[in-house]
Amino acid sequence: MKILVCISHVPDTTSKINFTEGDTKFDTNGVQFVINPNDEFGLTRAMWFKEKQGANVTVINVGGADTEPTLRKALAIGADAAIRVNTVPADGFSVAKQLATVIKDGAYDLVIAGRESIDYNGGMVPGMIAGLVGANFVNNCIGLEVEGTNAKVIREIDGGKETVSTNLPLVIGGQKGLVEETDLRIPNMRGIMMARKKPLTVVEPSSISGETSSMSFEKPAPKGAVTLVSADNLDELVSLLHNEAKVI
């Protein structure tokens, strides 16, 4: 089985978020980048297929050279090969199209993407690639097993879960549940040493432009300060709730 895991290179959740160029661009200064958590769950599940079922695992990212450390980390964790499509992503659609080109060429049986990346939270790439390459698609996956060309996928639905049976080739949008947080792997030293020797292929992008562009970003309003009202001053409390919080 040939597996392709899509790896998004995203800011660490503890990063301070700022924007530049008149609030139209994310400021990457001083930001630590990591493998998108949803993709990491997928990668870890892919490692299971590699170890238990002999799958071959390639990881892919659409991005500039600055994303290579993230791909190297995926190699250190155990992926066999990496591909970087050498272009800075314009939007979800352009990323999906770039990925679709590689997927068609590589004849992958299973494409594991994250349900969404935690930077822009577009959540559209996996569905779009499935559409573009004509593969089956299950989103919000919290469980995945493959036997022959059949896949059993568990997906999260509101308040419960659904087990789906489908065939390869398949694209999934994965999330926590594919594996648990405690299953996530820390690259071991041998893995880090091996990563350098594994192929990281840079492919030039096909000429695709984005169909959308960001006009501006806004941060949520900062949380207000807490006002403490003494327990015996109900009048003030009522007045504050009415005049300031405007909830009563």
Add this chain to the structure above:
Amino acid sequence: MEKDILRGGQFLVKEIECEDIFTPEDFNEDQLMMKEAVTEFIDREVWAKKAQFEKKDYALTESCMRQAGDLGFLSIAVPEEYGGMGMGFVDTVLVCDYISGATGSFSTAFGAHTGIGTMPITLYGNEEQKKKYVPKLASGEWFGSYCLTEPSAGSDANSGKTKAVLSEDGKTYKITGQKMWISNAGFCNLMIVFARIEDDKNITGFIVEYNPDAPNGITMGEEEHKLGIRASSTRQVFFNDTVVPVENMLSTRGNGFKIAMNALNVGRIKLAAACLDAQRRVISESVNYANERIQFKTPISSFGAIRQKIAEMATNCWVGEAATYRASKNIEDRIELRKNNGKDSHQEAELKGVEEYAIECSILKVAVSEFIQKCSDEGIQIYGGMGFSEETPIESAWRDARIARIYEGTNEINRMLSIGMLIKKAMKGHVDVLTPAMAVKDELVGIPSFEVPDYSELFSEEKNIIKNLKKLFLMVAGAALQKYGEKIEQQQQLMLAASDILIQIYLAESAILRAEKMAKKDGEDSAKEQIAMAKLNLFHAIDVIETAGKHSIISFSTGDEQRMMLMGLKRYIKYVNMPNIIELRHIIAEKVIKENKYCF
């Protein structure tokens, strides 16, 4: 052509360019990945369980060690032939740094196992010994401990009473004696034991296997109840006719003291590294607290008193990094050089490479262990009353820090060693101290120039000061040596003062070169906090050096000689464009406070 690598101790008599030193900014992609992997492991498995370590959960320390083994962290420095990664010395130091910050309990277990528990075999073992034991230690299947200290033999390590007696058939030794303060004793499978054969002048090293089910005359004391590193196993170990095959002698008879000392050289620089990440964590925790704690309707991080602490803590940490990684790379390069010259085996090269920088290793051990002490102390102060509570990570950091000044040779012993070794190097002609010392003497009797040079270029004055501080050291040490000759070693207070000067010079120079290297690469504006830290540190260094210099000069000179030297002292510590250190501290603190963590 290969660049001449600076030899150990030579920093004192040579001018060094910033391009010649390695800094943490020079980590390559692999090293960054290692740092990230180690940090992820520590955050997840150790830092998250900090409270359990404080409850003396020895089993947790052991299980974390096993996990570290699975991830390959115990085998970094071990050659590939013996199941290790065979990585470079900088890699070794880097892993030791980032693995050690969360708790001294784990860091001690890690250090005792990978350093003094494993290194004596990789450095001094013969082929059979290495094949038999090192792979097990590298993987974490077995854990090692190091039994040198005895009730009556601490700093005087060669005075141990433990005996090793050869059997009549000449096939085994029987070891009998008492060891104490043995780290990892509670879960070790192998011990490096030092014992005396007959009335030998020097002790001998042995590899002793330990299996609790077949104890072979070995009994363990109870766990010691300690101020800090509470989940690090520390016990007495008693040997009663413990039978050890003759093949398990390490190196040759009587070579144990040398093994013990060389294992400690490596241990010292690693201990310095092990005190770095603890500082980063304390600083990050403290600044986060200071940003959240409101008093007088203001976050306390906006108070000058707190900002001063934050700036000083960050500066020390950053300076410690600069010096530690600089020396690590020197050691790595020296090892490579020796390996490539074809004369040395890997083992020999490693041994000689580290030995070469024994002075720097002592300097670093002392300096960085004192930095973490100060850092955690000020951390508590920033937390106020909360800092005194077991619930904060600062309290245990403070207790854990204390041991670093004691083990791997106390800081007094290391201070004196640094000077003692320098004198030996000078006598052997490895570091020519004499010529520059004579030059300084001539300069002193000459008329000083009153022209102020052009100091407009970044660090031009500071680098000149470093040059002068080196002269100052040579002036003081040269005169003292002339006065006392070899008996100088008995003048301990003088030796300590001299070592303070030496330490400050090494650190201040490392910091300035690190900042200069950054400024040259990224521009002075991007490096403005680093420049501020280098200058702030130099300013303090001058203060320390002035005091230590004065104490020394007054102690051994009189009359004209004394007057001349005091004038020399004044001349050599002159800082024309003295920086406003209050402003420097604000620049540094501002950044740390904004980032809400140690961010350099």
